[in-house]
Amino acid sequence: MTTASAISVQGLTKDFRVGLRGIKLRAVDNLSLEIPRGQVFGLLGPNGCGKSTTLKIVLGLVPATAGSISILGFPSATSEARQRTGFLPEAPYFHKFLTGRELVQYCARLSGVPSDQVNDAVEASLDLAAMTEAASRPIGTYSKGMLQRIGLAQAIVHDPELVILDEPTAGVDPVGSAAIGRMINAMRAKGKTIVLCSHLLGQVEQVCDRVAIMDRGRLVLEGRVDEVLAQRDRHVITVEGLTPQAREAAEAALAAHGAKVTSITHPRRSLEDLFRALVTGSRDA
Numbered sequence: 069m070t071t072a073s074a075i076s077v078q079g080l081t082k083d084f085r086v087g088l089r090g091i092k093l094r095a096v097d098n099l100s101l102e103i104p105r106g107q108v109f110g111l112l113g114p115n116g117c118g119k120s121t122t123l124k125i126v127l128g129l130v131p132a133t134a135g136s137i138s139i140l141g142f143p144s145a146t147s148e149a150r151q152r153t154g155f156l157p158e159a160p161y162f163h164k165f166l167t168g169r170e171l172v173q174y175c176a177r178l179s180g181v182p183s184d185q186v187n188d189a190v191e192a193s194l195d196l197a198a199m200t201e202a203a204s205r206p207i208g209t210y211s212k213g214m215l216q217r218i219g220l221a222q223a224i225v226h227d228p229e230l231v232i233l234d235e236p237t238a239g240v241d242p243v244g245s246a247a248i249g250r251m252i253n254a255m256r257a258k259g260k261t262i263v264l265c266s267h268l269l270g271q272v273e274q275v276c277d278r279v280a281i282m283d284r285g286r287l288v289l290e291g292r293v294d295e296v297l298a299q300r301d302r303h304v305i306t307v308e309g310l311t312p313q314a315r316e317a318a319e320a321a322l323a324a325h326g327a328k329v330t331s332i333t334h335p336r337r338s339l340e341d342l343f344r345a346l347v348t349g350s351r352d353a
Contacts, residue, residue, distance in 0.1 A: 075139055096125070167207065270340070293339070
């Protein structure tokens with residue numbers, strides 16, 4: 069057990085039996101992963117790669133076939149781990165007759181927030197989710213983006229150390245997606261650990277400190293965003309005072325033409341390009 073990690077996954081395997089003949093489908097294959105505290109961690113992969121199954125096992129919603137998981141130093145699926153975790157599922161369902169504030173109050177009580185602190189906790193989470201103005205409206209009147217934001221408010225109302233977001237921007241327009249990105253940054257500034265599953269790779273690249281990419285149930289890459297996107301086999305040379313003549317003469321003649329190389333860096337590929345190069349495609353395709 070690694071207490072320095074927000075989530076520690078060791079040798080995780082999950083098999084499902086499908087069809088009348090009970091054919092075994094391996095959704096997660098011997099996955100080991102350490103997610104540091106206080107960072108935004110992106111868990112990526114095509115549909116059917118096992119990432120949602122992994123999150124469900126981490127949360128104790130689905131049993132593992134093999135392996136072990138700890139959350140903030142506690143075994144997963146224990147009350148100690150759950151009290152410290154907030155979760156927004158990919159397709160949340162909320163009672164439409166409740167107002168946003170009533171929903172968050174209900175979740176605060178379910179999460180064990182002391183009764184004398186419920187109102188302050190609710191208002192703080194609504195404010196972070198930018199839902200204070202709409203909190204008195206029935207949830208049935210909310211747009212998709214508002215539903216995701218009120219879902220985020222209920223996930224953080226008990227002030228968890230770990231927040232798991234499964235496709236929080238699914239079906240949300242660019243404005244709403246940017247707002248959710250700002251909320252993620254605000255939570256990181258408070259020292260929270262955020263695990264983010266998303267198909268919006270541009271947003272993942274902007275907000276995540278580290279990423280892991282899964283394909284067919286296995287981990288194919290993990291590391292800091294700036295490191296995994298750097299193309300180490302290529303270099304960029306930045307030149308001052310480059311004349312047309314020096315450009316034609318190339319590197320060997322730069323000094324003769326008065327040009328000065330000021331830096332050599334590794335160019336970055338986009339996260340989307342890296343993703344496409346590593347995964348074999350959706351199992352649904």
